Amino acid sequence: MSEKHCVASLDNVGLSHDGGANFVLRNVSLTLEQGEFVALLGPSGVGKSTLLRVFMGLMQPTEGTVGGSACTTDAEETGTKRRRRALVFQDARLMPWRSVLKNVEFGLEGLGLTCEEKRARAMDALKLVGLEEAADRWPRRMSGGQRQRVGVARAFTVNPDLLLMDEPFGALDPITRSSLQEELQRIWQQTHKTVLFVTHDIEEALRLATRVVVLAGGPPAGITGEIAITMDERNPESTVFRTYAARLRAMIAGEKDPGGAPYWRSAEI
Amino acid sequence: MRDKVSFSTKWALGLTGLIVFFGGWEAAVRTGLLPSGMVPAPSSLGPAWLDEVRGGFWQQAILDSLHHYLLGLLIGSVLGAGLGILCGMVAVVDGLLEGIVRLLRPVPGLAWVPFAILWFGLNTSGATFVIAISVFWINFYAAHSAVRGVDPELYELAAAFGHGSFFGRLFKVVLPAASPGLMSGLRTGLGQGWMSVVAAELFGVPGIGARMMQASSLLATDVVVVYMLTMALLYAVTDFLFGFVRTRVLRWQP
Numbered sequence: 001m002s003e004k005h006c007v008a009s010l011d012n013v014g015l016s017h018d019g020g021a022n023f024v025l026r027n028v029s030l031t032l033e034q035g036e037f038v039a040l041l042g043p044s045g046v047g048k049s050t051l052l053r054v055f056m057g058l059m060q061p062t063e064g065t066v067g068g069s070a071c072t073t074d075a076e077e078t079g080t081k082r083r084r085r086a087l088v089f090q091d092a093r094l095m096p097w098r099s100v101l102k103n104v105e106f107g108l109e110g111l112g113l114t115c116e117e118k119r120a121r122a123m124d125a126l127k128l129v130g131l132e133e134a135a136d137r138w139p140r141r142m143s144g145g146q147r148q149r150v151g152v153a154r155a156f157t158v159n160p161d162l163l164l165m166d167e168p169f170g171a172l173d174p175i176t177r178s179s180l181q182e183e184l185q186r187i188w189q190q191t192h193k194t195v196l197f198v199t200h201d202i203e204e205a206l207r208l209a210t211r212v213v214v215l216a217g218g219p220p221a222g223i224t225g226e227i228a229i230t231m232d233e234r235n236p237e238s239t240v241f242r243t244y245a246a247r248l249r250a251m252i253a254g255e256k257d258p259g260g261a262p263y264w265r266s267a268e269i
Numbered sequence: 270m271r272d273k274v275s276f277s278t279k280w281a282l283g284l285t286g287l288i289v290f291f292g293g294w295e296a297a298v299r300t301g302l303l304p305s306g307m308v309p310a311p312s313s314l315g316p317a318w319l320d321e322v323r324g325g326f327w328q329q330a331i332l333d334s335l336h337h338y339l340l341g342l343l344i345g346s347v348l349g350a351g352l353g354i355l356c357g358m359v360a361v362v363d364g365l366l367e368g369i370v371r372l373l374r375p376v377p378g379l380a381w382v383p384f385a386i387l388w389f390g391l392n393t394s395g396a397t398f399v400i401a402i403s404v405f406w407i408n409f410y411a412a413h414s415a416v417r418g419v420d421p422e423l424y425e426l427a428a429a430f431g432h433g434s435f436f437g438r439l440f441k442v443v444l445p446a447a448s449p450g451l452m453s454g455l456r457t458g459l460g461q462g463w464m465s466v467v468a469a470e471l472f473g474v475p476g477i478g479a480r481m482m483q484a485s486s487l488l489a490t491d492v493v494v495v496y497m498l499t500m501a502l503l504y505a506v507t508d509f510l511f512g513f514v515r516t517r518v519l520r521w522q523p
Contacts, residue, residue, distance in 0.1 A: 058428055087429040093422060097445040097521040107430040110437070138521055158430070 005034040007194045013064035026220035037195045039209035048198040086155035088165040092147040094139040101135040107158040125157035145176035165197045214251040225251040309491035317491035334476035341400025349408030357416025378403035379468045399469035404458040415450020
């Protein structure tokens with residue numbers, strides 16, 4: 001395996017919302033490498049979204065360090081500033097007063113781009129999610145699935161090194177959900193972005209990710225194990241898929257990994 | 270549930286109401302039911318208005334009042350909405366001003382007239398001041414609650430996409446998100462402004478209010494009513510024109 005480039009990392013990160021002793025996360029170390037699709041799996045309310053916000057720079061860890069920055073000056077893009085990380089929210093979170101196109105352009109504002117450049121890049125991102133026809137529509141007239149597509153386009157348009165996704169398909173109906181999963185998979189294979197995808201759905205994690213990291217236990221919660229998965233192991237009917245699912249379920253419950261995988265780490269602190 | 274009426278029916282109903290109102294009024298004066306010294310007959314309003322126009326009083330009064338009104342409206346709206354937005358966004362400023370706001374809020378615009386005379390004199394500035402104060406509070410409260418009502422998740426969105434600074438939040442989130450509330454404050458201020466014009470000119474600054482006071486001291490009730498209707502018309506025009514701005518700004522709303 002060739003030397004991989006680290007995109008972002010957390011080193012022994014702990015976080016308490018009031019800065020006191022009530023930690024929600026503790027001793028979390030996680031390194032994301034170039035081109036990986038990492039699913040962060042865990043029960044609801046365990047602190048997955050919080051961890052994502054630490055990566056995004058929206059929250060400062062109480063202890064430990066975050067590697068890499070969220071925004072840097074980029075020589076290859078004619079010296080303009082570039083946002084290195086982008087976030088897709090669970091609720092799409094579009095601005096109702098902006099058209100679809102203007103919503104997608106949002107992340108490009110304030111970087112010194114011309115209107116034409118912004119428009120061209122936003123249109124490219126809309127093409128990526130198959131919504132170039134909807135550029136002039138208002139978000140409120142769109143379905144949940146379409147709105148989330150716009151949210152994905154908005155994140156992609158800043159051309160981030162790291163794409164952070166906070167249960168992006170959690171609020172969608174199963175049919176829309178699986179079509180968006182497929183679409184995300186296609187886009188990921190096209191663009192080779194590094195993705196950190198938060199979910200509480202084991203099957204979703206196994207179908208999308210190259211690596212599944214489990215955040216469980218606590219509070220404070222920590223990483224209780226991880227599984228690497230190859231493309232051909234993704235068939236939900238296969239035995240290996242079901243074995244992985246069982247192992248992940250055990251990690252979430254904080255039990256001993258029945259597979260005895262080398263990645264197993266103790267949950268005790 | 271209210272039953273629905275079509276647009277044209279609504280207009281026809283409104284017009285019918287007005288005709289019945291003025292017709293009944295005219296009849297009441299003619300039959301002596303209302304003493305003509307107390308209430309002018311609607312038919313006398315036309316000639317009274319023509320007299321005012323011929324003398325140039327009507328045009329001048331409108332120009333003077335428009336001057337006070339627009340200036341007071343501009344100053345009161347900008348300051349009121351500006352301070353309301355600042356208080357809505359910055360908790361420290363909000364806390365600092367809360368006591369002062371509670372103290373000054375109940376004072377009606379009319380109560381400021383003595384100070385307006387003292388500080389500015391019997392002139393445009395004095396009248397503008399009184400109008401600005403009453404418009405100020407309406408916009409202050411509208412802006413304050415509109416900004417407080419902005420979805421906090423939008424601030425997180427702004428921060429995630431590089432607009433987390435004060436001005437980033439102000440221009441990318443607060444102003445557009447609060448625009449419905451800001452617009453309704455401005456609109457209420459438009460009406461309140463015309464009501465304050467009378468109060469502002471009551472003490473002798475030339476304009477519609479002053480002309481009404483002159484007429485009423487001469488018991489020229491028809492002239493008073495002419496100016497009452499003039500003011501209603503001016504309000505209708507400003508509100509109508511503002512409607513275009515509002516529709517344009519809020520076209521994203523359902």
